[in-house]
Amino acid sequence: MRETVSKLVALQAIDDEGRGFHEERDSLQAKIVRLKELLDLMEEGLAEKRLKLEEASRWYREKDGELKVDQEKVNRAKTRLQAVTKNKEYMAMQKEIESLRKANLAREEEILKLVEAMDEFKASIASEEKKIAELKAEVSAEEKSNAKRLEELATFIDGINSRKRVVEKELKPALVSRYRRIFKARDGRAVVPVTANSCPGCNYACPPQQVVRLRKALTLETCRHCSRILYWVDPPEVEEDAA
Ligand SMILES: [Zn+2]
Structure with a gap:
């Protein structure tokens, strides 16, 4: 049993030797992982914003189409108005044109607000894209600068592990x-x-x-x-x- 215990003690000593290498490797890797998690989060947010912008664009096209149809109605009514001779009919048509015009004006305002909101969205997407590009550059610079040390640490850890395997083989x-x-x-x-x-x-x-x-x-x-x-x-x- 004395021999078994001394082998266990040796195993612990090798592990003690490897502790610093493991800690350094873990902390280097953890930093990259944290940065990548942040990057994922930012990309998720960006995708959401892009989706919302797409929705707004769809809505814009719809409203814009409706506006064009109504403007066409106004134009047609104006043309018809020129052919009207009866006063009563003329008044009725002019009233109709006026109400159509008012409705279109409200719609135009709505569309204008939508365009403003979309512009804000576009600006925020652009700034988000810039931030993501910067973070990506940071991650790759970090990875590059860590690569050499991580390689060294991997070699040390491999050495430790193979020494451990030698001792472990002698134990049950x-x-x-x-x-x-x-x-x-x-x-x-x-x-x-x-x-x-x-x-x-x-x-x-x-x-x-x-x-x-x-x-x-x-x-x-x-x-x-x-x-x-x-x-x-x-x-x-x-x-x-x-x-
Ligand atoms: Zn105890």
Whole structure:
């Protein structure tokens, strides 16, 4: 068991060595991921605005078509008016033309407002497009500048992993899985040396019987509280001064 424990300790030491590389890689990648998420969000917003503009354009075409039809009506009525001789009929037609003209005027105003709103929309889309282009450039610059370091880190991490595989091969697969589980659940500290008869991971005091077993190192001992694998290290001998 002593040998198994020392292999687990070695595994933990290799993982400790790799921690900094992993953290640096994760933080470099996280920054890119954050920027890309922001970019996605902005692109979603832009797509929504474009859709709204399209809707407004459709509505504009519809209203504009209606206006043209009504203007045509007014023109036709005016032509007919010239041929009318009876006074009563003339008055009635003129009234009709007037009401058509008023309706068209209201419609024209409506269309004008719509055109203004569409112009604002177009401007906002253009500024959004510019922001997105800038952010895209930032992301690609960031990716480019990180690429070299990420490559270096990948090489370091590969080295660490292959060293780990060598040690892992000498351990039972079930124990390796257990190590990984604890490693993941306990902040990357799966194997810890007993300190002052306690687990340094969670400060839980080992029962005296366990301390005895830990010192014998014939069994695999784990912390009863946090499940970390524990091992015993004899305290350094105090040199007695003969003088
Ligand atoms: Zn513990």
